[in-house]
Amino acid sequence: MTMAGEILRRQSPAEVDVCGGSAQELHVLAVDDSLVDRKVIEKLLKRLSCKVTAVDSGLRALQYLGLDGEKSSVGFDDLKVNLIMTDYSMPGMTGYELLKKIKESSAFRETPVVIMSSERILARINRCLEEGAEEFLAKPVKLSDVERLKNFVMGGGEVCSDRRINKRRLEENNDRDDGHAPSPVSPPCSCDRAACTSSSSDSSSPSIAPSSSKRLKIHHQG
Amino acid sequence: MDVGLMQMQGRLTDYMNSLFKEGILDSQYLELHELQDESNPGFVVEVVSLFLTDSEKLLDDLSRDLTQQNVDFKRAHAQAHKMKGSSCSIGAPRVKNACIVFQNFCQEKNIRGCLRCLQQMKQEFVLVKSKLEALFELEQQVVAAGGSLPKMQPINPSV
Numbered sequence: 193m194t195m196a197g198e199i200l201r202r203q204s205p206a207e208v209d210v211c212g213g214s215a216q217e218l219h220v221l222a223v224d225d226s227l228v229d230r231k232v233i234e235k236l237l238k239r240l241s242c243k244v245t246a247v248d249s250g251l252r253a254l255q256y257l258g259l260d261g262e263k264s265s266v267g268f269d270d271l272k273v274n275l276i277m278t279d280y281s282m283p284g285m286t287g288y289e290l291l292k293k294i295k296e297s298s299a300f301r302e303t304p305v306v307i308m309s310s311e312r313i314l315a316r317i318n319r320c321l322e323e324g325a326e327e328f329l330a331k332p333v334k335l336s337d338v339e340r341l342k343n344f345v346m347g348g349g350e351v352c353s354d355r356r357i358n359k360r361r362l363e364e365n366n367d368r369d370d371g372h373a374p375s376p377v378s379p380p381c382s383c384d385r386a387a388c389t390s391s392s393s394d395s396s397s398p399s400i401a402p403s404s405s406k407r408l409k410i411h412h413q414g
Numbered sequence: 415m416d417v418g419l420m421q422m423q424g425r426l427t428d429y430m431n432s433l434f435k436e437g438i439l440d441s442q443y444l445e446l447h448e449l450q451d452e453s454n455p456g457f458v459v460e461v462v463s464l465f466l467t468d469s470e471k472l473l474d475d476l477s478r479d480l481t482q483q484n485v486d487f488k489r490a491h492a493q494a495h496k497m498k499g500s501s502c503s504i505g506a507p508r509v510k511n512a513c514i515v516f517q518n519f520c521q522e523k524n525i526r527g528c529l530r531c532l533q534q535m536k537q538e539f540v541l542v543k544s545k546l547e548a549l550f551e552l553e554q555q556v557v558a559a560g561g562s563l564p565k566m567q568p569i570n571p572s573v
Binding site: 236335 | 445457499500505
């Protein structure tokens with residue numbers, strides 16, 4: 193398994209150059225079964241000058257990407273998706289299942305996938321990050337979240353934020369706890385991420401038993 | 415005319431602040447307003463209207479579901495999840511919280527709890543609906559009088 197640091201630092205300026213539209217325009221595929229949420233995420237992305245394709249299910253997302261097994265006439269050279277943002281809880285196919293299919297594909301496995309959810313269930317978050325999700329964003333998604341994402345995808349953006357679940361921190365906590373579920377979200381990482389070590393001894397953070405299905409009672413910063 | 419407009423804008427601001435104070439709306443509502451611009455001046459009304467229509471239907475569905483012989487608690491939980499999600503997205507925390515409590519009762523398969531809580535959800539929904547409609551009415555008056563909508567910031571009681 194590659195180091196979290198490598199994944200988080202992965203920058204692909206080359207991809208940005210060949211994306212749809214101008215060199216600076218990102219094409220984002222948004223997946224959410226909620227029409228309200230689709231409208232909001234679409235608006236957020238358009239505000240940041242992104243090209244948006246919004247679909248209402250994992251299946252439609254796979255169809256759009258040509259990953260549904262159907263012979264597609266769309267040439268994939270024309271289909272440049274720079275970022276996929278998907279809701280977790282969707283009927284039929286969850287965001288996690290969609291994530292897995294995307295990561296299994298050769299065409300889109302390098303495309304960053306972000307999972308959005310109104311629920312912060314640690315086991316769920318872990319699973320998504322381990323499967324290769326770039327981020328797990330708490331809903332409601334804010335403009336600042338998408339701004340940060342855009343910067344990250346285009347290379348050089350600030351990755352650490354108190355609203356994110358930092359993959360590296362979860363891994364560190366995993367190592368420290370020897371197989372127990374990691375502690376919940378740690379305080380903001382203000383250090384340089386390259387130097388970020390597992391030195392944080394957050395003994396005040398409660399740990400959660402792996403089998404627990406209780407929701408984290410994290411106060412969502414408004 | 416100007417004084418009238420200013421008074422209208424003042425009423426609008428006061429009304430917004432009261433909605434924040436009562437917890438009817440939260441900062442997410444303001445986030446939506448931030449997204450509204452000339453390219454889509456009806457964005458907030460559009461999204462809120464979607465929420466209101468969807469929620470009304472969901473509440474009807476839930477009323478029916480809970481009166482079935484064998485209540486499908488899983489389905490009811492999923493319906494409440496939808497409403498929780500959309501109320502969260504538009505910044506209606508009291509509706510969202512009622513949905514969360516409802517979901518807990520669903521998990522416990524507590525039909526009486528669910529029924530009681532459904533009443534609560536309906537009450538909160540009706541409340542936010544009427545408040546938002548009044549808010550839009552005030553906004554329309556301001557815009558019709560040639561004014562612009564004032565920048566809103568919630569009064570934070572803890573500050």
